[in-house]
Amino acid sequence: MTHQQRRRALSALAATAGLIAGALTAAPYATAASYATAAPSGPAIPFGSHQIPYADGVLKPSGSQAAIDRQVIDTYEAWKAAFVKQNCGNGWYETLSPDADHPYVGEGQGYGMVVTALMAGADNDAKKIFDGMVKYVLAHPSSNNSGLLAAEQDKSCKSVDGSDSATDGDLDVAYGLLLADRQWGSSGTYDYKSLAVKHINAIKKSEVNPTTHLMLLGDWSTSGESHYWISRSSDWMADHFRAFKSATGDGTWDTVRVAHQKLITSQQSKYASNTGLLADFVVNTNSTPKPAPGKVLESAHDGDYGWNACRDAWRIGADAVTSGDAASLASARKLNGWIKSKTGGDPGKIVTGYHLNGSTFDSGKDMAFTAPFAVAALTDPGSQAWLDALWSKLAASPVDPKLYYGASVQLQSMIVAAGDYWVPQGS
Numbered sequence: 180m181t182h183q184q185r186r187r188a189l190s191a192l193a194a195t196a197g198l199i200a201g202a203l204t205a206a207p208y209a210t211a212a213s214y215a216t217a218a219p220s221g222p223a224i225p226f227g228s229h230q231i232p233y234a235d236g237v238l239k240p241s242g243s244q245a246a247i248d249r250q251v252i253d254t255y256e257a258w259k260a261a262f263v264k265q266n267c268g269n270g271w272y273e274t275l276s277p278d279a280d281h282p283y284v285g286e287g288q289g290y291g292m293v294v295t296a297l298m299a300g301a302d303n304d305a306k307k308i309f310d311g312m313v314k315y316v317l318a319h320p321s322s323n324n325s326g327l328l329a330a331e332q333d334k335s336c337k338s339v340d341g342s343d344s345a346t347d348g349d350l351d352v353a354y355g356l357l358l359a360d361r362q363w364g365s366s367g368t369y370d371y372k373s374l375a376v377k378h379i380n381a382i383k384k385s386e387v388n389p390t391t392h393l394m395l396l397g398d399w400s401t402s403g404e405s406h407y408w409i410s411r412s413s414d415w416m417a418d419h420f421r422a423f424k425s426a427t428g429d430g431t432w433d434t435v436r437v438a439h440q441k442l443i444t445s446q447q448s449k450y451a452s453n454t455g456l457l458a459d460f461v462v463n464t465n466s467t468p469k470p471a472p473g474k475v476l477e478s479a480h481d482g483d484y485g486w487n488a489c490r491d492a493w494r495i496g497a498d499a500v501t502s503g504d505a506a507s508l509a510s511a512r513k514l515n516g517w518i519k520s521k522t523g524g525d526p527g528k529i530v531t532g533y534h535l536n537g538s539t540f541d542s543g544k545d546m547a548f549t550a551p552f553a554v555a556a557l558t559d560p561g562s563q564a565w566l567d568a569l570w571s572k573l574a575a576s577p578v579d580p581k582l583y584y585g586a587s588v589q590l591q592s593m594i595v596a597a598g599d600y601w602v603p604q605g606s
Contacts, residue, residue: 223364224362225301226298226302226599227244231501237558238562239566239596240566244598247597247598250597251593251599252301254589258294258587259302262274263295266336267335267336269315269318270314271318272291272309273312275583279584280331281333283331284331285330285348285349287348288315288316288352289328290591291312292309292359293351293355294590295308295309296309296362297594297599298594306359306362306363306367309355310367310368310369312355313371313374316328321398323344324344325381326380326384327344327385341399343397344386345397346414347413347414349378350394354416356372357426357603359371375426379429379432382423383432388407388464391408392431394414395407396411396476408465412443412459412491413491415439415491416494416497418494418602421436421502422603422604424436425604440506440510444506447510453537454514454537456537457484457491458481458482458483459471460476460487462475484535490547491551492514492515492552492555493588493591497554502602515552515556518552518555526568526569529548529552530544531543546576546589547584547585549569549573550569550588550589551592553573553596554592554596556596570593573589
């Protein structure tokens, strides 16, 4: 289970632009003029086409859409150069995670698939890279359920630590496959749709608690195991559950989504009424769910807003802006109102760790904590200046090639904040 113990090291200040200057390699990116019109064999929803609007009333950063999209592409190019690799042959593409416990983790492969599918049209190699990522995932099945991804690989891309799964990676792998089916169809090298449905059904079987309908930590947590009634807030991805319902027609995913939304609302109300912050881990999910009372998996701060929960504003906000769901909007707005007030409107004051009452327990700075709040800010019509300040911070912060986690959260938060995110529905 050491693959679950990914305590993030404290980040240094953002790297200077010189760290990535010269690291970028030539790649066939589409020109700005080609974003909105895909070639006949190209993606159905090319990056920058904005075919699928957000809910009414959602903000966007100030400035021209073309300039905003260009800033996302600049960040993507740096992220890709730093982390998308072919280090192990076999036609595989892997997402490298130098700051995790192992060079390759399931979370990273999921991030890579989602990002690559969304950036199709801006990167003409997206489908080739995505297929290489699929090949990698299929070559690394979990030892407990072969329909899931083994969560950790060593520098030789060999699965280690029991070859079991981590829920967050599997959720994104399945979601990425659905994005790919919508982008390119499923009649090519891989039948993305059937692979997605297989993965979704494996998640349902082995990573959803059948009693609470909440996400388990991985397929290693089975009935009777000590973590069986624990759930991680960053796995509560309502937009993914909507896509899974659409792809499978299985009403279980509506039940799962509602269970998580109700838990988010109740945890905010009971334990963070002034902040909206959620704990990294919630325990006692079968009785009276509450923030972890100290270390239950990773650190003494498992009951605080730490290196897992820092993604929550992005995950909750992504559902809010794409669905307009009242519960997700309310939860995202609560987070946004608190952080805007806490920092006095200065994104540079966001730090790497908060107790649920809003007091800090850490003083570091990292994009993993800063970037998600830009997504939450989209939901509040009164937060244009705050959103613009956040966007400026994100767009001006270079990718640090040593910090895959913060860079990956930064990029994905920027994709959502720019209006370039969408939820695959039907096919």
